[in-house]
Structures are given as structure tokens and as C-alpha cells.
Amino acid sequence: MIQVKNVTKKYGKFTAIDNISFEVKDGEVVGLLGPNGAGKSTTMNMITGYIDSTAGQILVNGVNVEKRPRKAKKQIGYMPESVPLYTELTVKEFIKYMAQLKLVKRKELKSEVNKVIEEVGLKDVENKLIRNLSRGYKQRVGIAGALVGNPKVIILDEPTVGLDPKQITEIRELIKKLGKSHTVILSSHILSEISQICENVIIINKGKIVAIDTPSNLEKKTSNKNIISLTVEDKKGNMDKIKDKINDAKEVKLIKDNEDGTKQYQIISEENIDLRKKLFEILPKEEIVIFELKKEESTLEDAFMSLISDEKNTDKKEEKR
């Protein structure tokens, strides 16, 4: 288990991480999600003991990372965002080198290297020079470097950044597989990434935790309004009075005046109210012709954006004070 307790990190006067707390249970696959500069790498670097916190405590399986770094580090495999690969080595040589750095016993070296090569799917290229590999394979080598020495926890910083869609799918599958036998923390600024791989998401923005939940709960929590997207022809301008005619419509927003004379609106209501039936009933009576009417599905993307923009709104209010 990883316990992050009231951790703050300052770079000089700048607070990059502001009093965050969370736990990751054994065997969990957790995603740190946030825009660039949110503090994901800083958080990961502190968990791995690569940089010290300014305040607070981090325990990895009960071991304090700052007080007993060697013992804590043994339990963690870390792949930083830009993996330093020795490109003139072969895949096998590099993994062997990483195993030696992690003090894998000489007797176990060969079997450990072969095990990791199998695990991450590098058998076919094990004798190739790293510089000749595709980005996807280079990323596998980076993950192999984190896995060697059999740490319980693996921490991957932006593992799919810079990969093409096929490589992304492959790395995603690999991470899912590793999640069956390891605790995994990975970071990403891409939502779909996290929701597809992780059981839990920690959303971080400007050094603060904005939410911790499962991807599906986050979707539910933030979809507290219903949006209907509507395109109409309204020659008489009757849309203006629609809000008064439908009690449950909280907001009727004009989104766009289309070139063909139609108009696009958003009709917003409370979560448990579906206005579609009402709209089909009332609009024709008002001589409004419906061209299109559909309920917008809220996505994790919306959840993320609304959580982050809530933060921004609060900031603005604070700035005004």
C-alpha cells in the first residue's frame, strides 16, 4: 500500500504540490490525471524518493520513503517521462544493466532478465540495438527497466506519450496485464487513457487533488445536469418563450445561428428530468419545426473539464476578494 499524507512540495517560493493525501491499495491500478504542469511528475518523483517533499509523509508498504529510501526504493520500479535509454546497448544488455543497478543477485540475473523480457514482449528484439527500435518497443524497454528486480509497485510517468494509436493500444494492454500482479500508478493528461486502464482516478490540478474516484462514478457525479441539443426552424421567434412554457427547463441557450436559417439550442434541466417528450409535444404547437433533437451523453471528458473549471472559478472568486 502507498500512503501519501498531507504532502506539500515547494520549489523555492512556488508551491507545486499543496497538501495532498491519498492511498493506493495493493494490486490497484491508479491513474494520476491532470493537465500539464498540474504536479503529476512531482508527485511521482516524491513517491519514488527521487525528490524530497517539503512537508508531509509518504509510506510505501509502511516504509517511510525519505527516512529509509533504500528499503522503500526496492519495492518500486519507476519509469520517468523521458526514459534514459542507453541506445548503443541491445535490449538484453540494457535490462541486464538495470538488473545490476537494482542489485539483483548474480545467480538470479539471467533468469530475471529473461523473465522480464518475456513479460513485456521483447523476446523477438532482445538482441537488437535499442536505437534501432520503434518508439513503442523503446517504451517497452523502459517498462522492462521499471519491472526488473520484481518490485511490488510500478510507477509509470506518461507511458503512452508520443506513441502512435497502435502502439498506445499495445502499451495499454501491457499495463493492464502488469496490473494483475503489481500495484500500478500511472500518469496521463489524456482522459480516455486513464479511464480505459485504471480502476481509480486521482484528478490533480495546480498541485491540489480535485477528485478521487472510479471513472464511472466521476462521470455520474459531474453529470448533474441534463442537456438536450436541439436544432429548429423558428420563423416566428417563439423559442424565446419556450423556457416559460416548460417549467422544468432550467436554461434555454442559443448555441448557433446556422446558415440555412435553423438555430441550434441547448435545453438544460435537472438530472432526473428528461425533457424530450415535452419538447416534441410543445414545439409543434408553437409552430417550431424540429430538425434535430438529441440528449447529450455526459462523458468522463465533461467530468474532468467541469472539475477543473470549478477550480478555476473558485480561483477567480478568490482573486476578486
Ligand code: ADP
Ligand atoms: P506535470 O507532471 O503534471 O506536468 P510537474 O510535476 O512536472 O507537472 O510540475 C508541476 C509544477 O511545478 C509546474 O508548474 C512546473 O513548472 C513546476 N516545477 C516542476 N519541477 C520544477 C523545478 N525543478 N523547479 C521549479 N519548478 C518546477
